Amino acid sequence: MPYSPKKPCRYPGCPRLTHNTYCDVHARQVSSYYNQYQRPKRIRPRYHRGWPKIRQRYLLRHHFCEMCLSQGRYTQATEVHHVLPLEHGGTNDFNNLMALCKPCHSRITAQMDDRWHKAPRQYHY
Structure with missing residues (x-):
C-alpha cells in the first residue's frame, strides 16, 4: 500500500518532513515535555x-x-x-x-x- 506524502513537522520552525505529527527529534522532545510538565504528578512515579x-x-x-x-x-x-x-x-x-x-x-x-x-x-x- 502506498504511503501518504510527508508533511511538515508541527514543531514551530522545524523544516523537516515526516509521516507523523513530529519528526523523530521533536517527537522525543514533545514526549519528554509532556512527561515532565503535563502528566499529573501523582502518575509520574508509576511510569518508572x-x-x-x-x-x-x-x-x-x-x-x-x-x-x-x-x-x-x-x-x-x-x-x-x-x-x-x-x-x-x-x-x-x-x-x-x-x-x-x-x-x-x-x-x-x-x-x-x-x-x-x-x-x-x-x-x-
Missing part, C-alpha cells in the same frame, strides 16, 4: 524506569494491534495501552495491557479523555 522494559516485553509477545486483529486487519503494534489507567488503579500486569497501533491508541485515549483528566472509561475489546 522499568516501564520501557515491560512495554518492550509485551510488544515482543504481541506483534499486532489487538483492535485491528478483532476487525480482521493485521497492523503492527507500536504502542502499549493500559486498559485500566494507572491513575485509576490499573497496574503494569500483562492482563491490563493491550498492544495497539498509533491510530487505535490515539482514538482510545481521546475517547477515554485520559489526557485531559475527565471521568475515566474503560474499553475492553
